[in-house]
Amino acid sequence: MHAIMNRELRVLMLEDTATDAELIVRELRRAGIAFTSIRVTTRDAFTRALEEFHPDIILSDYNLPDFNGLVALEIVQRTHPEVPVIMVTGALTDVEAVELIHAGAKDYVLKDRLARLAPAVRLTLLAEQEVHARKVVDQELRIAATAFETQEGIVVTDRDQHILRVNCAFTRLTGYSAMEALGRTPAILKSGRQDAAFYQAMWETLNRDKYWQGELWNRRKNGEIYPEWLTITAVLDGDGQVTNYVGVFSDITLRKEADEKIHQLAFYDPLTGLPNRRLLHDRLQQAMTSSVRSQCKGALLFLDLDNFKVLNDTRGHDIGDLLLIEVAKCLRDCVRSGDTVARIGGDEFIIMLENLSEDTQQAAAAAQDVGEKVLKAINHSFSLQGVDYHCSSSIGINLFHGNDTGMDDLLRHADTAMYQAKASGRNTLRFFDPAMQIELEERTALMEDLRQALPLQQLRLYHQIQVNERGVVGSEVLLRWQHPVRGLISPMEFIPLAEETGLIVPIGAWVLHMACVQLKAWQVDPLTRHLRIAVNVSARQFSQPNFVEQVLEVLKDTGVNPLKLGLELELTESLVLNDIDDSIGKMQALRSIGIRFSLDDFGTGQSSLSYLKRLPLDQIKIDQSFVRDIATDPNDAAIVRTIIGMAENLGLKVIAEGVETEQQREFLERNGCHAHQGYLFGKPVPIDEFQNSLTQLHR
Numbered sequence: 001m002h003a004i005m006n007r008e009l010r011v012l013m014l015e016d017t018a019t020d021a022e023l024i025v026r027e028l029r030r031a032g033i034a035f036t037s038i039r040v041t042t043r044d045a046f047t048r049a050l051e052e053f054h055p056d057i058i059l060s061d062y063n064l065p066d067f068n069g070l071v072a073l074e075i076v077q078r079t080h081p082e083v084p085v086i087m088v089t090g091a092l093t094d095v096e097a098v099e100l101i102h103a104g105a106k107d108y109v110l111k112d113r114l115a116r117l118a119p120a121v122r123l124t125l126l127a128e129q130e131v132h133a134r135k136v137v138d139q140e141l142r143i144a145a146t147a148f149e150t151q152e153g154i155v156v157t158d159r160d161q162h163i164l165r166v167n168c169a170f171t172r173l174t175g176y177s178a179m180e181a182l183g184r185t186p187a188i189l190k191s192g193r194q195d196a197a198f199y200q201a202m203w204e205t206l207n208r209d210k211y212w213q214g215e216l217w218n219r220r221k222n223g224e225i226y227p228e229w230l231t232i233t234a235v236l237d238g239d240g241q242v243t244n245y246v247g248v249f250s251d252i253t254l255r256k257e258a259d260e261k262i263h264q265l266a267f268y269d270p271l272t273g274l275p276n277r278r279l280l281h282d283r284l285q286q287a288m289t290s291s292v293r294s295q296c297k298g299a300l301l302f303l304d305l306d307n308f309k310v311l312n313d314t315r316g317h318d319i320g321d322l323l324l325i326e327v328a329k330c331l332r333d334c335v336r337s338g339d340t341v342a343r344i345g346g347d348e349f350i351i352m353l354e355n356l357s358e359d360t361q362q363a364a365a366a367a368q369d370v371g372e373k374v375l376k377a378i379n380h381s382f383s384l385q386g387v388d389y390h391c392s393s394s395i396g397i398n399l400f401h402g403n404d405t406g407m408d409d410l411l412r413h414a415d416t417a418m419y420q421a422k423a424s425g426r427n428t429l430r431f432f433d434p435a436m437q438i439e440l441e442e443r444t445a446l447m448e449d450l451r452q453a454l455p456l457q458q459l460r461l462y463h464q465i466q467v468n469e470r471g472v473v474g475s476e477v478l479l480r481w482q483h484p485v486r487g488l489i490s491p492m493e494f495i496p497l498a499e500e501t502g503l504i505v506p507i508g509a510w511v512l513h514m515a516c517v518q519l520k521a522w523q524v525d526p527l528t529r530h531l532r533i534a535v536n537v538s539a540r541q542f543s544q545p546n547f548v549e550q551v552l553e554v555l556k557d558t559g560v561n562p563l564k565l566g567l568e569l570e571l572t573e574s575l576v577l578n579d580i581d582d583s584i585g586k587m588q589a590l591r592s593i594g595i596r597f598s599l600d601d602f603g604t605g606q607s608s609l610s611y612l613k614r615l616p617l618d619q620i621k622i623d624q625s626f627v628r629d630i631a632t633d634p635n636d637a638a639i640v641r642t643i644i645g646m647a648e649n650l651g652l653k654v655i656a657e658g659v660e661t662e663q664q665r666e667f668l669e670r671n672g673c674h675a676h677q678g679y680l681f682g683k684p685v686p687i688d689e690f691q692n693s694l695t696q697l698h699r
C-alpha cells in the first residue's frame with residue numbers, strides 16, 4: 001500500500017460550496033482514509049495554503065467564483081508540481097476533461113459519483129509514489145554511473161578475480177580496453193617490482209579486513225611501469241561471503257616526482273647533488289648509534305679548498321661553481337659507495353667514513369689513507385671553461401665512536417683540525433686534538449682584536465736594511481702589531497688571519513701609504529733620495545680588480561715623485577701564478593710608471609723558467625731557507641748558484657734574504673748575488689732607529 005496512506009493525509013480542498021466540501025470529507029472518511037483537510041475558496045488562500053499547509057493531494061472544484069480549476073492547476077504545476085491534483089466537479093464536458101488532464105490533473109471525479117473519489121485518491125497517490133520511486137532509482141543509477149566514470153581507475157572482479165567491469169579511467173591509465181581486460185585477472189598489470197611476500201601480505205589483510213590500501217608498481221599495456229595508489233574492497237553477500245572485489249586506483253607518478261623533488265631540495269645540495277648538512281646530520285646520527293653496536297670507529301673528514309675565495313673573487317662565481325662540481329666528483333670517486341660525501345657550505349665538504357676499525361690506531365690510519373687519497377686527487381689542475389686552475393685542499397679529521405661527543409662538537413672539532421691543516425701550509429691533513437681547540441679559540445679572539453688594530457693605530461712599520469757592495473740600497477717594510485695585552489705580534493701570526501678575513505686589503509693599503517709617505521720624505525733628503533722601499537703585497541690585495549688604481553691613488557695622495565720612484569713591490573710565486581695573465585697585466589701597468597717588482601721567497605715554489613721568462617720582474621729574492629745553510633749544505637749551495645745563474649740569464653737582479661753570517665755574505669757575493677738583507681746588516685727596526693743607523697753609516 002501507498003506509504004503515504006499509512007499516515008494521516010493532508011488534503012487541500014479548493015471548494016466554494018461548504019456542503020460539497022462536507023460531502024467530500026464524509027466520503028473519504030467513509031472509505032477509511034485518515035486525513036486532515038483545509039478548505040479554501042479564493043486564489044490567494046489557495047496559494048498561501050500551498051506554501052504553508054504542504055498538502056499531499058489537492059481536490060479542486062472546476063468552477064469557482066473568482067478563478068477556476070485550470071488556473072489552480074497552472075499554479076500547482078508551476079510552484080509544486082510534485083503535489084497531485086484531482087478535479088472534483090459537478091459537470092464536465094469531454095473536452096474540458098481532456099483539457100484538465102493535459103494541464104496536469106491526475107484524475108477527475110464528478111460530484112454526483114463521489115463513491116469514486118476514495119479509489120481515485122488512492123490510485124493517484126500510488127501512481128505518484130511509483131513515479132517518485134522510479135525517479136529516485138534513476139537518479140541513483142545516474143550517480144553510480146557518474147561515480148564509476150571518475151578520474152580514478154576502477155576494476156570490478158568476481159570472487160576469483162576475473163575482471164567483470166572496468167571504467168574508462170582504467171583504460172586510460174593501463175592502456176587495456178574493456179574488451180581486452182574482461183575475463184582476465186588484474187595480474188595482467190603485474191610489474192614484477194613486488195615480490196610474492198608483498199602479495200601474500202596484501203591478501204592476508206584483504207581476507208581479514210575485506211579491505212586493503214597501499215602503493216604498488218604496475219605495468220601498462222605498453223610496458224611502462226608506473227606507481228599507483230590502490231584501494232581494494234571486497235563486496236559481500238547476505239551471508240558475508242565475498243562475491244566481488246572492487247579495485248580503485250590512481251596513477252601517482254606526478255605526486256612521487258614532486259615528493260622526490262621536495263626530498264631532493266630538502267636533503268641535497270642543488271649545485272653538486274651531494275647530501276647537504278641536514279642529510280649529513282641524519283646519517284651521522286645513525287652512524288654514531290650503529291658504531292656503538294659494531295664497536296667500530298668512524299671518521300669525519302672536514303675538507304676546505306685552499307684559496308677558493310681568491311678564485312671566486314678573481315674569476316667569478318660561475319668558475320667557482322664549476323670547481324665545486326669537479327671537486328664533488330673527485331670526492332665521490334675517492335670513497336666507497338657506503339660512505340657519505342656531503343657539501344655543507346661554500347667550499348666545505350664532509351666525508352663520513354663508517355666501520356673503520358675497533359682499534360683507534362687502525363681507524364686513524366684508515367681515515368688518513370682516505371684523506372691522503374683525497375688530497376692527491378684534488379691537488380691537480382682543473383680545466384674550468386678554458387681556465388686552468390691548480391687546486392689544493394686542507395683536511396681536518398676527527399674520529400667518532402658512539403654518542404659521547406655530540407654531533408655539533410664532532411663537526412666543530414673536525415673543522416678545528418682543518419684550520420690546523422691550513423695553518424700548517426695547506427694541501428695537508430691534521431687530526432683533531434683538544435689542544436687544537438684551545439688554539440682555535442685563541443685564534444678567534446685574536447681575529448676579533450685584529451679588526452680593531454688599524455682603527456686603534458696598533459700597527460707599526462719596521463724597516464730592514466738592504467745593502468749591496470756599494471752600501472745601503474733601501475729597506476723592506478715589515479709589519480708589526482703592537483697588541484695592548486700580548487705585546488708585539490709577528491706578522492707570521494696575524495698576516496694569515498688578515499688574509500682570511502679580508503682585513504689584509506685595508507691593512508695592505510695602509511702599509512703602502514705609509515711606505516710612500518716615507519719614500520716622499522727620503523726623496524727630499526740628499527742622504528736618502530737614492531734609497532728604495534720594498535713593500536710586501538698579499539695575494540688577496542693583489543687580486544683586487546682595481547689594485548693598479550689603488551696604487552696610483554696612493555702615489556697621488558702622498559705626492560711621491562714618479563720619476564724618482566724607488567718603490568718596489570714584493571710578490572710571491574703562488575700569488576703571481578694564481579692568474580698569471582692578470583698578474584702580468586697589473587705588473588706591466590705599474591712598471592710603466594717606474595715601480596719595481598721583486599719575486600719573494602724564490603726557490604720555495606715552482607721556480608720554473610717558463611713562467612719566470614714571462615713575468616715583468618726586476619729582481620728575485622732568494623728565500624732565507626736556502627741561505628741559512630749555504631756554507632755547510634752543498635745542495636743549498638748548488639740551488640743558490642742555480643738561482644743566481646737563472647736570474648742572470650733572464651737579466652734579473654738577485655737579492656738574498658736571511659743573511660746572518662759573513663760566510664754567507666761572502667759566498668753570495670762570490671757567486672754573483674747583487675744585494676743582501678739579513679741580521680748581519682740589521683734587524684727590522686722602527687723608522688727612527690733605521691734613520692739613526694743610516695746617519696751612523698754616513699758619518
Ligand SMILES: Nc1nc2c(ncn2[C@@H]2O[C@H](COP(=O)(O)O[C@H]3[C@@H](O)[C@H](n4cnc5c(=O)[nH]c(N)nc54)O[C@@H]3COP(=O)(O)O)[C@@H](O)[C@H]2O)c(=O)[nH]1
Binds near residue numbers: 492495
Ligand atoms: N702582505 C704583507 N706581508 C708582510 C708584511 N710585513 C711582513 N709580512 C710578511 O710576514 C712574514 C714574516 O715577516 P717577518 O716576521 O717580519 O720576517 C721577515 C724578516 O724579519 C725575516 N728576516 C730578515 N732577515 C733575517 C735573518 O737574517 N734571519 C731570520 N731568521 N729572519 C730574517 O724574514 C722575513 C722577511 O720577509 P720576506 O722578505 O717578505 O720574505 C714575511 O713573509 C713577510 O713577507 C706586510 O706589510 N704585508
